[in-house]
Amino acid sequence: MALKVYNYLSRELERFKPLRPEHVNMYACGPTVYDHAHLGHAKTYVAMDVIVRYLRYLGYNVRYVRNFTDVGHLLDTGEDRISRGARRERVEPMELVETYINSFNDDMDALGVIRPNITPRATCHVPEIIVWVEDLLSQGYAYEVDGNVYFSVEKFPEYGKLSQRQVDEQQAGARVEVREDKRHPADFALWKRAASEHLMRWPSPWGEGYPGWHIECSVMATKYLGTTFDIHGGGLENMFPHNECEIAQAEARNAAPFANYWLLVGSLTVNGVKMSKSLGNFLTIKDALSLYSAEAIRYFILSSHYRGPVDFSRDALQAAQRGVGRLHNTVRKLRYAMKDAASAAGTAVLAQVGGLDEYREDFQAAMDDDFNTPQALAILFELVKEVNRHLDENSRHAMGTLAAMDRIFRDLGGKVLGIVPDNLEEREGGATVAGLVEFLLELRQQARESRDWSRADLIRSRMAELGILIEDGPDDTTWRLA
RNA sequence: GGCGACGUAGCCAAGUGGUAAGGCAAGGGUCUGCAAAACCCCCAUUCGUCGGUUCAAGUCCGACCGUCGCCUCCA
Incomplete structure (x- = not known):
């Protein structure tokens, strides 16, 4: 038997062969930490988690890196997500980031998602990012306009190879207006000049500014995993433009392949529409965990293939809860x-x-x-x-x-x-609870032996009200928490 | 307009050429003081529609219908 994976680069099922026989280097795009995570995040990272777990089960020594984006991810308005969150909560940007990194870690821990080996933050890699931007400029892949540095997609003919898009066939400006200072509508920012009111800013050769969204992943992935590494994962919706840009930057600068295998996870939908912050149709992981067990949520996610979409519904989660209950x-x-x-x-x-x-x-x-x-x-x-x-x-x-x-x-x-x-x-509540329950079961057993069914049933129903389920077997009586 | 995905039982969902996994729900039975749990049986002559290729198609090809994703906000 041999592991085969669907590689989005080739759009084919390929035999998995890591660069080093016993070792797998793997990167996944992490969340932008400006709010609590929702079930959509859970799907992506539970799926990646199972991939990592299975690779380890097969005996690979996996180094798994998943970043936290804490700067540079802009809204349509051009405002930085972190900045907006900081204003909303009246805290420093890095206070906001700290809060939601902790929140995210709590959620992932609760879901049984094993922590990555390294969780780098974009703001901790600004010096490296600046070096990359300088390199791309000197190599002719990028150009500077008034403190903004853009990657020139025309200089990298392979741009579009992951998402299989022809840049010129796209409808430029379909969603966001094209900036006039770009040479080509598809050019993307490596470094952005900070406007005077912009909170997060670093000195650079091009003046005060901050990194673009895509560059951080190229820089951090290769810093910890090497110029070329085995697996790049993440959510399917980031394939274009984010993942495409990562490839362009890294392969242009390093003149070497970036990631060998691209494994992308399908989206979670609600009534067929993607769960997302912007649509407001989301359920936070914390809320979901108050309704369903972690195992039920994982079971729900794993009951469809990771590449496909999963439609969230109460019925589906409840079916998962029952199913996993039978397994337990x-x-x-x-x-x-x-x-x-x-x-x-x-x-x-x-x-x-x-x-x-x-x-x-x-x-x-x-x-x-x-x-x-x-x-x-x-x-x-x-x-x-x-x-x-x-x-x-x-x-x-x-x-x-x-x-x-x-x-x-x-x-x-x-x-x-x-x-x-x-x-x-x-999980049954510790020794004290166990002792009490055993004592009650003893009393109930005495009642049963004297055929005092009403007393036996009373004990059972009162215990059920307390969340303790009693089941009489042929030889003995067992109990568990509901 | 471009690129792509999907449409399998009441619900969820595997299955890419050889005659429909699994889970949830419903129904019948066994066990049990009753209940619960568990087990057994049952649950799609059929895979959006219509054509085509083939000895053989849910699986390949074409058209159509429907739903969704991406096209510089998202995991």
């Missing part, structure tokens, strides 16, 4: 059986010996096929059914079989997909 129930039962020495000392083994390996192989085959998580989930659910059947049909299990099944859930559901927590059974 099975894992919980499995681990419960492992703790039960009497049951685990038995000899029952899974009917098809070696069948467990097949699940792992099928899962890998799905993930090897351009990270086909819906297919991988389907296989995980087939295993859920198999394990449930095994647990149902046998009261005394072979510890080795239980451990092998648990290992698969930990590896595939936990390490790779991040939807099966390692500590599922420890």
Whole structure:
């Protein structure tokens, strides 16, 4: 088996081959930190997270870099997003940035997105950016007009190769008016002169100014990953112009390929329309987490292919919540059986010996096929059914079989997909709660033995009101938090 | 106008030439004091429409209909 990925550069499924055999260098465009993140961000970074996790599962040593954009990303009005946010909240720009970096990290932690190895910030790389702009000027790829420096797309014939666009066939100024000082409408800013009221500014050879939006990613990606690196990821909507500009700057300056594989994530939509700040149709990650579990949100995102769009709806999230709940129930039962020495000392083994390996192989085959998580989930659910059947049909299990099944859930559901927590059974509220619940279950069991059903049911319903679900099995009673 | 994506059961969603995965929901059954959980059965003669290629098409080609994305705001 070999990993194949869909490379937007070639528009083909390609065998994945990193520059160095055991090592993968990977970059993803991060968020502009001027507000709380919403579910659209969650989709992109959960998808990238699973890609990183799977590469590590395959044994690669992955260095994953994801930036924070904290300057230079402008609104249609020309105002910097960070500046506007700072004015809105009456704080210093860097205070605003700090707040929303922390917010973003909190959200990603809560979603189980593993932190990248490096999270560079644009404002921390202004000296490097200035060097790049100087280089591009001296190499003839850029020109300066009154404190603004533009990249000349006509000097880089490959401009458009990622998005497969012919610059001259685009409708120039379709959305934003073309600046008169550009030689070509598609030229983009490397460095911008700071107007007098502009808050963020750095001295440069062209006067006080600030970096353009695209240059930071070229500079930071190559600084930490090398002139040419393996994977560049991010949201599909950034393919043009942002990613296209990154390539142009980096390949023009370094005369070397930028990223070998471009893996781009489809957008999250609401009623078919993209979730975005500007449309106001967004749900923040924090709000989503108050309604659904992190695993349910991840499951929802992973239940469609990363390159495609996902349409958000309450129904879809609720279905995900229930689905992931069934997965958790099975894992919980499995681990419960492992703790039960009497049951685990038995000899029952899974009917098809070696069948467990097949699940792992099928899962890998799905993930090897351009990270086909819906297919991988389907296989995980087939295993859920198999394990449930095994647990149902046998009261005394072979510890080795239980451990092998648990290992698969930990590896595939936990390490790779991040939807099966390692500590599922420890979420049950701590020793004090556990002691109380066990005591109540004891009382209820006494009531049941004396056939006092109304008292037994009263205890069960009152506990359910407190969020503690009781389930009577053939031999014993189990409980869990709702 | 240019580039691109998508249209599979009530809902979500895999499947790129060989006869429709998986999840949620609905229905029937087993188990159970009841409930819950779990298991079993059932759930698309059919993949937007119409043509074409082929022994064979959801899968390839063409046209049409519909939805959406990008074309210097976005993850």
